Amino acid sequence: MNRRDFFRQTGTVGLGAAATATLAAPAIAQENPQINWRMTSSFPKSLDIIYNAATEIAQSVSEATGGKFQIQVFAAGEVVPPLQAADAVSAGTVEMAHTCSYYYVGKDPTFALGTAIPFGLNARLTNSWFSVGGGNELMNEFLAGYNLYALPAGNTGAQMGGWFRKEIKTIDDLKGLKMRIAGLAGQVMTKVGVTPQQIAGGDVYAALEKGTIDATEFVGPYDDYKLGFYKVAKYYYYPAWWEGGPTVHAFFNLEKFKSLPKTYQRILTDACAHANANMLAKYDAQNAKALRQLVAEGTVLRPFSQDILDVCYKAAQETYAEINAKNPAFKKIYDSQQAFKKDGYLWLQIADYSFDTFMMIQQRNGTL
Template sequence: MDIKRRHFIGASATALATGALAAPALAQSQPEVKWRLTSSFPRSLDTIYGTAQTFARYVSEATDGRFQIQTFPAGELVPGLQALDAVSTGSVECAQTATYFYTGKDPALAFGTGVPFGFNSRQQHSWWFFGGGAEIINGVLAKYNVTSMPMGNSGCQMGGFFRKELTGVDDLKGLKFRIGGIGGQVLAKLGVVPQQIVPGDVYAALERGTIDAAEFVGPYDDEKLGLVKVAKYYYYPGWWEGGAMMHLVINDKQWNALPKHYQAIVRNAAEAANNWMLAKYDFVNPPALRRLVQQGAELRPFPPSIMEAGHKAAFELYNEIAATNPAFKQALESMTAVRADQLVWWQIAEYAYDSFNIRNRGKS
């Protein structure tokens, strides 16, 4: 056998051996993982629930299909308001939910989604990553064997549909209002009777008169829920949800079992889905609002007396809770400090720019 032939055979054997070793090594670095995600939201709300589906698709694409996350809308695996519990016990690996649904466990969780007269969407995002938000909220969630990260934001919401017109604070007394989170506790101080009802049941409750008013998100989703058919007064702004952040919550054991690069993929996919949700709402809400007005919705700003009373009641409640809850106190102090700086900058830059464009929108 000549030298060239021996060299070729040796090189081929080496290549085959390398290939045989590379395949298992690749498989070890890209293991097959199958998770289930339960959402707190119904399939019909295609932007919110669609964010969970978008996240799952991003993870699959980034891993060549080796990491699959199957998504389930509220009610298919567990009720929407029990999503966190399902993750905590390990019944499912992860969930798409809003942490303010679980203020009964710890009121500090309200700050994860947003509190009345708190941040707007960008400020909330900034606080989470740079103002201590992640550490505070995940510190609370650690007691329930879960960790979380942002995965969506609604932007500033509408105040909801009301069967009767509001002229002042007295009109709130005895009003049965579908509202989630700590906003309901604030409104309760003004005489409202808050009702926490899952999205799929809101229309029926409003139609039957079980409730007098209902808020959900904004025009696009409110149109899907059909609320304009049973209540015509459409109030703004949703001062209890200036930028509601959604979360991906993950069972600690499942999270820690992931390879580090899979954890990075999950974080980046959740962040990309977060941006997808906010961008879509910004695009679909304006035409939906026009359609609702065409269908009979009467737009109304909340009377200034209600806004002022709401603001006063909110910070009274925060101080009451902070007096007995260290995590809530920490979150409140963090939010207040960050928000004070943010608002000064916002007034100089974003607010001034947007206000000019709003005044001149008919000139271009």
């Protein structure tokens, strides 16, 4: 090859490479466009673990896209009332919300199955059901009718049974109480004489202090201490049989989510999965410390009696039978959870329960 041919050929290649680069740049820009979304939370900033799951999602997405996909997070009430977050997403007012599905049982009781139902799954089984048990697909099949798509984006673990102004010794002590309680648990509580109230987290203390309600449940020691419930109600009961492992979801406007580039969808999905695991880890780390503080400041810690649990369990089964008889969407998802729960607890009692029980005995004996 002579020198002239060499430069002619390499020059052609160079021009080809330059042309390819010129063509590729717009294509890359098109695949990774600048997108700006808004996400409304149902929680105040003071509840840092549950609220910060939303900010963690936004940060993860921004970092993974080099700042190309920005999500601005708003606390409860800043742009949308806290219990209307999913409505705003459905309508396209905002693109995303970080909220609990069971806040919307007034529209359809099926929404409750996305968060937690009385005597349902614990946190570990909930995550498993959503991830590999078909739960995510079933819930999103239902949510599509509301122009919504959702991904698990937080789990608190088993919650506490709430704060009461008076001691609850028998099922009769619940009769006539006005209690802040969300989801289907409110319907179950109605069967045992409680009048349920659905109140956003930031408004609960004032309602309890003024006597508008006689009792409240929220999450657990860490959040409950921050909200100051121990100052206006003395008795703290456990467990929250209505929330063994509740999921907090990231809700997306379905059309907006579908319109995202596939890479952004994947990044957003992974960010939600991280927030989901991180929230549970944080609550597990903080609740014990907060519980000690609550007891030190005069909180009276009490378990619900076996009688109360048995009566409420029966009331829950009656509630499900009534809903299943007239709501096919609820029944389809409920049946899936029930089948998953039976196998799940069969396994957990063999492995985790026996191990945890032994280790808890060591903790109580001071031998850990």
